[in-house]
Every structure is written in structure tokens, then in C-alpha cells.
Amino acid sequence: MPQAALTSNFPPLRLVLSMPGEAGSHYELASMYARGEGVPQDAAEALVWYRKAADQDYALAQYALARMYSSGQGVPQDTAEALTWYRKAADQGYDRAQYALARMFSLGDGLPQDHAEAAKWYRKAAQQGYDHAQNDLGVMYQIGQGVLEDHCQAVAWYRKAADQGHARAQNNLGYMYESGRGVRQDHAQAVEWYRKAAEQGFFVAQHNRGVMY
Structure with a gap:
């Protein structure tokens, strides 16, 4: 059978x-x-x-x-x-949703623009290790948008994202080293972080690295 x-x-x-x-x-x-x-x-x-x-x-x-x-x-x-x-x-507590919500507050997409609320949600996602949120929170600290301007905090969040391979954060960290903002000025470190971002095809970093030579 x-x-x-x-x-x-x-x-x-x-x-x-x-x-x-x-x-x-x-x-x-x-x-x-x-x-x-x-x-x-x-x-x-x-x-x-x-x-x-x-x-x-x-x-x-x-x-x-x-x-x-x-x-x-x-x-x-x-x-x-x-x-x-x-x-x-x-x-x-879903980090990608927190990041998306932060972006909507930041851009005023479908609701009144609110940078402080954006920073709150970026922070929630960033604290869970989400690299895009870490970079964007770093930007907010660098320019004082939604939070008090704090270059040391900007560097700290850029570094967290950069260590995960986030190209934009690597470029931003390179800029902080180049300009001596929130960290001791160090052109060798700037070149190194620009290199990491450039190797991922990030055009701005390729330009920044080229300018330093």
C-alpha cells in the first residue's frame, strides 16, 4: 500500500x-x-x-x-x-519605529514640527543601539536642535554609530576630529574616519579626505 x-x-x-x-x-x-x-x-x-x-x-x-x-x-x-x-x-519599544517617528517630528511630516520630541524619540532608538538614530541624535547635539548644543555628546553618539560601520557617522566623526569640536583636534584621526566612510562609497567623505591631503 x-x-x-x-x-x-x-x-x-x-x-x-x-x-x-x-x-x-x-x-x-x-x-x-x-x-x-x-x-x-x-x-x-x-x-x-x-x-x-x-x-x-x-x-x-x-x-x-x-x-x-x-x-x-x-x-x-x-x-x-x-x-x-x-x-x-x-x-x-521597537527601535525602527521610534526612529521613524522621530523623523516625522523632525520634518513636520503629518504633524507639527517638534525638534524636542524628535530628539526624545531619536534617543530612545539610539539607546537601543540603532545606528541611524545614534547618528541623527549626534547631529542634533552638534547643531543644538531639540537639545542644548553639546559637541562632546555629538562626538559620543557619532562614535557609537561609526563603530557600527555607519558611513555618515564616520564622516561626521572625522569632521569633529578635523575641526577639534568636542574632541582634541587630530588630523590623523580625521583622515582615518573619512577613509572608513569613503571606502563605503560615501562621496562627502571621499571629498573631505581628498581635501586634507
């Missing part, structure tokens, strides 16, 4: 993923539709499953849903709706 397929005693994948309370599974299915992995790529279907997971307070799904509303992918672009979902994910 032919042997039954090994999966014959299990429900179909879609049925398993559709069970109530399976937020993580709903998120994974949404991601499959978003990327077209194992199923036809379908942004509208991805939106449906991201929302199912997001409604269960699944932060990654809330962030993904916000991005879809922000870009108008699979749904009409809606900045207010994007803001709502970014905030939900940010309030749960």
Missing part, C-alpha cells in the same frame, strides 16, 4: 497561519506576500495579514503596516495612518 504523504495529518499552511492569536504567524504570512516568497507577490494581501498581526499589538507588524501607509504600497498613501501605527510600535 502506498505510504501517505508525511504532511497528510496536518492542516494546510494557510489554515494554521489563520488561527486566532497567532500574531507572529500572521506577520510571517504577510511578509511572504510582501516579498513574493512561496506565494504570488501581493501588497494588498500583505496589508490584510499585517493588520491582523498589528491588531494583536505585534510591533513588527505595526511598523510594517505604517511603512505601507507611508509609501502608499497596497493602500492609498495616508500619513496620518502611518503615524498612528508608527507610534503604536514605538510605544512598545
Whole structure:
């Protein structure tokens, strides 16, 4: 007698993923539709499953849903709706959502511009080690936007991001060494950080390094 397929005693994948309370599974299915992995790529279907997971307070799904509303992918672009979902994910401590929310406050995108509020959310993401937030918080300290100007703090945050390989932060740290802001002036260190950024193709650093020779 032919042997039954090994999966014959299990429900179909879609049925398993559709069970109530399976937020993580709903998120994974949404991601499959978003990327077209194992199923036809379908942004509208991805939106449906991201929302199912997001409604269960699944932060990654809330962030993904916000991005879809922000870009108008699979749904009409809606900045207010994007803001709502970014905030939900940010309030749960998701660093990328905190960074996205900070950017919206910084740019005045869909809400009144508020640099102090932007700095608050950059800090939350930066303290979790998110390099983009660390660099942008460094910029705010360097120019005194949303926080008191503090070049030592700027250097500290640039360094955290630069040590993770963030090219823009490496360039910014190089500039601080070149100009002696927040750190003892050191052209050798400036060249080294410009080099690191330049090797990643960051044009400004390539220019800055060239000027120093």
C-alpha cells in the first residue's frame, strides 16, 4: 500500500497561519506576500495579514503596516495612518519605529514640527543601539536642535554609530576630529574616519579626505 504523504495529518499552511492569536504567524504570512516568497507577490494581501498581526499589538507588524501607509504600497498613501501605527510600535519599544517617528517630528511630516520630541524619540532608538538614530541624535547635539548644543555628546553618539560601520557617522566623526569640536583636534584621526566612510562609497567623505591631503 502506498505510504501517505508525511504532511497528510496536518492542516494546510494557510489554515494554521489563520488561527486566532497567532500574531507572529500572521506577520510571517504577510511578509511572504510582501516579498513574493512561496506565494504570488501581493501588497494588498500583505496589508490584510499585517493588520491582523498589528491588531494583536505585534510591533513588527505595526511598523510594517505604517511603512505601507507611508509609501502608499497596497493602500492609498495616508500619513496620518502611518503615524498612528508608527507610534503604536514605538510605544512598545521597537527601535525602527521610534526612529521613524522621530523623523516625522523632525520634518513636520503629518504633524507639527517638534525638534524636542524628535530628539526624545531619536534617543530612545539610539539607546537601543540603532545606528541611524545614534547618528541623527549626534547631529542634533552638534547643531543644538531639540537639545542644548553639546559637541562632546555629538562626538559620543557619532562614535557609537561609526563603530557600527555607519558611513555618515564616520564622516561626521572625522569632521569633529578635523575641526577639534568636542574632541582634541587630530588630523590623523580625521583622515582615518573619512577613509572608513569613503571606502563605503560615501562621496562627502571621499571629498573631505581628498581635501586634507
